[in-house]
Amino acid sequence: MRRKIPSTAALIAFESAARNQSFTKAAQELSLTQGAVCRQIAALEAFLNIELFRRSRRGVVLTEAGQSYARRVAGQLDAVERDTLAVMGQQGAMNIELAVVPTFGTQWLLPRLKDFQRLHPEVTVNLTNRTRPFLFADTEFDAAVYFGDGDWSGTRSHLLMRENAMAVCSPALLQDQAQLSAEQIAALPLLQQTTRPYAWRQWFNAQGLNSPRDMSGPRYELFSMLAQAAMHEMGIALIPPFLIRRELDEGRLVMASTHSLASDKAYYLIIPERKLESAALLHLRDWLVREASAYAESSGLN
Structure with missing residues (x-):
């Protein structure tokens, strides 16, 4: 099916004339004659069956329809130019x-x-x-x-x-203890990961404990968010250690328990x-x- 799209030359001439509010300046910018610009815009108006400019002895002024169309055309031409330059820059890469x-x-x-x-x-x-x-x-x-x-x-x-997530928290939450029991962790605020909503439930169940609060607590979409919340003493988070290696090495986060959650994913x-x-x-x-x-x-x- 043939697309209902005017010629690119006509659109470029129209965009330049609309931006400059002048056929003469558009002709200079595009290295064309003023007559050529006039013909391109006249052809575009005939194609659209809409008047884009009001002509007078003092020059040209965009109509309301011309102003709306000019904004859209300018955006589309900019996008085409960006895509073209991107493709040209990919040669050999x-x-x-x-x-x-x-x-x-x-x-x-x-x-x-x-x-x-x-x-x-x-x-x-x-x-x-x-x-x-x-x-x-x-x-x-x-x-x-x-x-x-x-x-x-x-x-x-x-x-x-x-992924083997482990319970981590700020050193302040340990209160001089080396580790926390599952019961102690269950009593603390549990930080939840949005894409792993049952993680804490699975972690507690693996240790034979049912916690009524295992799905309660603030939810965060990213592990980086959980890590930040845990470092600010907002609760305990289940995070794979390889995603927080620096925080663990620097002591900003510590393991609250030696038990890990082996994911089936x-x-x-x-x-x-x-x-x-x-x-x-x-x-x-x-x-x-x-x-x-x-x-x-x-x-x-x-």
């Missing part, structure tokens, strides 16, 4: 648009990406936070690092590492089937799986 769960991306992946860049300087990895699954067809993402069961329709999943690299032959993604897949395997082995996460 390989870019990957990677969706990542936020705390994993900032605390684990980013500190290691420099090694990937050293090995593959021709590949640029762009990161965007996404906490929940999405349809690849509706986005520009080439792949995703996702926490779940690895079942994502139309994709190939690659296991990276599992894990972190996966998700690649849509239509992208499986991408050389850049194959490089990233091999490197990421290798890095995650080495880290999991050294940290006892396997």
